[in-house]
Amino acid sequence: MEIIRKFLILSLLVCSTLPAQWSQDPNNNLQVSNFGYFVSACEDGIGGAFIAWGPPQGFFYEIWMQWVDKYGYVRWSTPKRIPGIGESQSNFNLLKAEKGKAIIVYYDSKLIGYSPPPSYPIFKHFITLNKIDTNGVLLWGDYGKRVTVDTNFAGTYNCVEDQNGGVFIQWNEMFRSQLIGESDSTIIRLQRISSIGERLWGDSGKAIYTIPKYYESSPSISKRYPEGIFLLYSRKYIGKTLESYNADGSLNWSKVNQWYGRIIPDSSHGGAWAGIFEKNPGKIQLIANRIDSLGNLSWGNPGIIIEDNIPYNRTYLADYRILDDNSLVILRNNYIQIVNMNGTLVFPDSPYIYTNSNGVVGGYKICLSDSNKFIITWLDYDSSYFYYYCQKFDKMCIKQWENGDVIYSGRNHEEFAFIGDGDYGFIDVWGRYYPYPGVYAQQVSKNGILGEVLTKVEIENNKNKEFNIYNNFPNPFNIETTIKYELKNNSFVEISIYNLLGQKIKTLIKQNQNTGLYNLIWNGRDSEENNVCSGVYLIEVKINNKIKVIKASLIK
Numbered sequence: 001m002e003i004i005r006k007f008l009i010l011s012l013l014v015c016s017t018l019p020a021q022w023s024q025d026p027n028n029n030l031q032v033s034n035f036g037y038f039v040s041a042c043e044d045g046i047g048g049a050f051i052a053w054g055p056p057q058g059f060f061y062e063i064w065m066q067w068v069d070k071y072g073y074v075r076w077s078t079p080k081r082i083p084g085i086g087e088s089q090s091n092f093n094l095l096k097a098e099k100g101k102a103i104i105v106y107y108d109s110k111l112i113g114y115s116p117p118p119s120y121p122i123f124k125h126f127i128t129l130n131k132i133d134t135n136g137v138l139l140w141g142d143y144g145k146r147v148t149v150d151t152n153f154a155g156t157y158n159c160v161e162d163q164n165g166g167v168f169i170q171w172n173e174m175f176r177s178q179l180i181g182e183s184d185s186t187i188i189r190l191q192r193i194s195s196i197g198e199r200l201w202g203d204s205g206k207a208i209y210t211i212p213k214y215y216e217s218s219p220s221i222s223k224r225y226p227e228g229i230f231l232l233y234s235r236k237y238i239g240k241t242l243e244s245y246n247a248d249g250s251l252n253w254s255k256v257n258q259w260y261g262r263i264i265p266d267s268s269h270g271g272a273w274a275g276i277f278e279k280n281p282g283k284i285q286l287i288a289n290r291i292d293s294l295g296n297l298s299w300g301n302p303g304i305i306i307e308d309n310i311p312y313n314r315t316y317l318a319d320y321r322i323l324d325d326n327s328l329v330i331l332r333n334n335y336i337q338i339v340n341m342n343g344t345l346v347f348p349d350s351p352y353i354y355t356n357s358n359g360v361v362g363g364y365k366i367c368l369s370d371s372n373k374f375i376i377t378w379l380d381y382d383s384s385y386f387y388y389y390c391q392k393f394d395k396m397c398i399k400q401w402e403n404g405d406v407i408y409s410g411r412n413h414e415e416f417a418f419i420g421d422g423d424y425g426f427i428d429v430w431g432r433y434y435p436y437p438g439v440y441a442q443q444v445s446k447n448g449i450l451g452e453v454l455t456k457v458e459i460e461n462n463k464n465k466e467f468n469i470y471n472n473f474p475n476p477f478n479i480e481t482t483i484k485y486e487l488k489n490n491s492f493v494e495i496s497i498y499n500l501l502g503q504k505i506k507t508l509i510k511q512n513q514n515t516g517l518y519n520l521i522w523n524g525r526d527s528e529e530n531n532v533c534s535g536v537y538l539i540e541v542k543i544n545n546k547i548k549v550i551k552a553s554l555i556k
Helices: 002-015 456-462
Strands: 030-033 040-043 049-053 063-068 080-082 088-096 101-114 121-133 153-161 167-175 185-193 206-211 220-224 228-235 239-246 251-256 271-280 283-291 304-311 317-322 328-332 335-339 360-368 374-381 386-393 406-409 415-420 426-432 438-444 467-469 481-487 491-498 504-513 516-522 535-543 546-554
Touching: 030 063, 040 415, 049 088, 049 426, 049 438, 063 088, 063 101, 088 153, 101 153, 101 167, 121 153, 121 167, 153 220, 167 220, 185 228, 206 228, 271 304, 271 317, 271 328, 283 328, 304 328, 304 335, 328 360, 360 415, 374 426, 406 438, 467 535, 481 491, 481 535, 504 516
Parallel strands: 040 088, 317 360
Antiparallel strands: 030 438, 040 049, 049 063, 063 080, 088 101, 101 121, 153 167, 167 185, 185 206, 220 228, 228 239, 239 251, 271 283, 283 304, 317 328, 328 335, 360 374, 374 386, 386 406, 415 426, 426 438, 467 481, 481 516, 491 504, 491 535, 535 546
């Protein structure tokens, strides 16, 4: 009983100040803020999400942040403003750092003057980073750390976490070159910032390539295992170049091939990609390939042709991910194709069609789930409806949610960020302009249930050889909630309800039961059949003297 008392006291301290929770209504998703655009988000490492947005203010911009925990509670009473030395902060990205911490990367723009009439402001841009924890504390000071001492930036930047609490960054530096003879060329640079905000690759970063005037180099970076990055860019007269850099900034290898695409890393120290390439006017090919740890092409050149002669105006490559067994899942429009590690197609005749909607279908995102499975999300709409769906599949694209595809939002996503929930489900975060402006979020569990948080209680019990205990559903509830458990042997079962003061409210069952699956309902009443008040209650499940506790929220 003492362990239960401690659990109750801890729950009281945690739950008594929480102002919100995940929604289970797709038409009434959790509202994180009543204003905000240009949304970014990242996992917090403990099941929740850090979320950032930036409402435009004319020529000057601001960045705001909020933390939503794994239960869907918006934890900061007011959003956190991310300050800067300059007058405008914009172009931000959030990256997962250590557990309970995130890194925000953004432009901090200093006003240096105005142009001639109509007098547009002129800024000098600095790329700035800061680390923030779940208490809203800026760990690298009020104004953060800069990637260089003094650099003028051109265009966008790219960044990825370094797997050690820091970040890798790529950017273009404006540069006047005497060697090339161009008046305004740029330099591709790389930098690594440590977990405590140190510039590890010098005060100016590493200079990689000088881009001539009017040439589009399109650089990007992605993670690499072991710790490092892949850099993809284009060199004039040479073509697409893919390079592998180690954690210390040294070059591992450099390769040139016109068929390269955005690399995602695999566990064998290589990576894979998919890309759309023009074959004939108005027709394109969808091609996939992968590289080994030395940069060698695994599936020949140009790679595996996934689809051929696709009409250009009907093609949208939404996402691709690598499963546990290193096979590649590709999502295009309403099609799924999977390529095995050896380059064979799981669906050799034609891609799998996951929906036959009469509306317009747009492939959205892939979330990796448990046991070599994955969840896809998609948008389905016409003039009368607008819904976001999701479904979980195994590698043979057999649907895992027997009750059908799940609608998780009926609201348009103007800007969005898509992340995992830490338990093989996902959290979708988006901004909305009109109507009902603001920042919204929705969590969906690996079981396809909106707002279902899989606690350690369930994870532990799923490994139990004698019984399984599942989270009650719905939760929160208004009238009644169902407690589901499975006995693998004949057992003595006692299930009771407690309030947060440790007082027993009601015993639901206390008897021997046979092997099987059981659903037990609590109607929100005490032992005398009086309705209890709204609040958080604890369900104590005792099976053969083994105790597990789960939480239930009653809202009236």
